[in-house]
Amino acid sequence: MELLIQAGIALAKILIVITVMLLTVSYLVYFERKISAWIQNRRGPNRVGWYGALQPFADVFKLLLKEDIVPSNANKFIHSLAPFITLFVSFATYAVIPFGPDIKLFGRTIQLALADVNIGVLYVLALTSLGVYGLTFAGWSSGSKYSLLGGIRSSAQMISYEVSMGFSIAGVILLSESLRPMAIVESQYGFMWNALIQPIGFITIVVSAFAETNRLPFDLPEAEPELVGGYHTEYSSMKFAGFFLAEYANMIIASAMIVTLYLGGWQFPYIDKFGLSMGLTAGIQVLSFLLKMALVLFFFIWVRWSIPRFRYDQLMNLGWKVMFPLSLLNLIWVAALIMIFNI
Amino acid sequence: MPFEIILFVFFALIAAVSSVVMVTRPNPVMSAIFLVINFFALAGLYLLLHAQFISVVQVIVYAGAIMVLFLFVLMLLNSKSEQKLLSGQKKIKVFAIVLAAFVFIQIAYLIFFSSPSRSLSPDVAASIKAGTVEEIGRQLYTGYILPFEAAGFLLLAATIGALVLAKKKFN
Structure with a gap:
């Protein structure tokens, strides 16, 4: 019975998270279009539903x-498999991200x-390194040289920025002395x-997140107007x-990771000093x-419509000459902080 | 622990089948895919043995880094000429079968006659502790500091070597 209840709780959590993820992904596309319209002084989607609110479903x-x-000319099996690998990787990453404190129910x-x-x-790092497979397989199995070159281009980009991402995460781990996301948030x-x-x-980490999710200014994997x-x-x-969905799911993962690792996760500064009830605090x-995630996501979209693409x-x-040394410098900075101030 | 046994059989079956399929595929890219699946099954087996760190590193290093580079090379090469080369050589086949049989006998001997697991401690708590990142880090920086630093030095030398080889005109 105990086992059944625990399995039930786990299943309920998975269902809630997946539903929220899917809804957020579809509405993220909508907000991307709305915000881009706002930035470019247009109206954006406004035909389907209230202010275009049903546009994602129409799409x-x-x-x-x-x-x-x-x-x-394509290898049919791998051609169909590739999008699933990409989707699987982006959804599976969410399993370890904490979205609140322990609650009593x-x-x-x-x-x-x-x-x-x-x-x-480490689990997140392992899965992001697997994301490369979806892209390479998609490029190779299409049986077209443009796809192949595109796949290799984007894999090279992801591998390069994984290095500085790994080092900026290492700084966080050094401070919190744990690889457990919950402990990192609590620290x-x-x-x-x-x-x-x-x-x-x-x-x-923000710059590498942009590169890892193939967002502008690093959207070389797509580069619709100039690279086929x-x-x-x-x-x-x-x-x-x-x-397309995986790209937006990756954005959500990236923002959740940035919030968890660098912006205090679910912590609200000094909320336990306010004397609120347990449930309200949680x-x-x-x-x-x-809210933090939404702000980071807004930043993602804002940058996309403000900065032109890199060559x-x-x-x-x-990636290699600026971000990589900077992330190493950050690691030394954190180590020095720990040595000098014992924090 | 029936659930652990079910998981063990699941991962072991995937590992065995994927490794056999890997060698029998004529297309090297397909072989690479099955090798990646095999790495995953091995990572699952490590996890069942409480070796969390090894399990994740298996995925990060082998599946995430090394196999990606392999795939790059395989995809850019023209694999069709490769197939002809291998299918024509009878001697290579015979040699490979003999070698595989030799290795198989060795492994079978190790498993069934010398029982290497006898020296392991049955203490589960100790084995869980030994697999954590904290414990591996502590061991690396205390008891095994010299081999660890030596490996780091070797990797640095390899990096510089790769740089020199890649850059043909080095001023």
């Missing part, structure tokens, strides 16, 4: 009803994270946010939508996590 149905074309403690594992941060009590303690690391598209040139219908903390060599130079 999904359009993509579902389109004809699915697989090139005759009907006499049992429930952790507001799907799985608070010892190696949570940022009050205003001890990592973004304030190690600002260089914050900059490098990329690894998904030969994809259509729902398979293309898979890549609610405010979950809300503050969501490929500029992208690689930035």
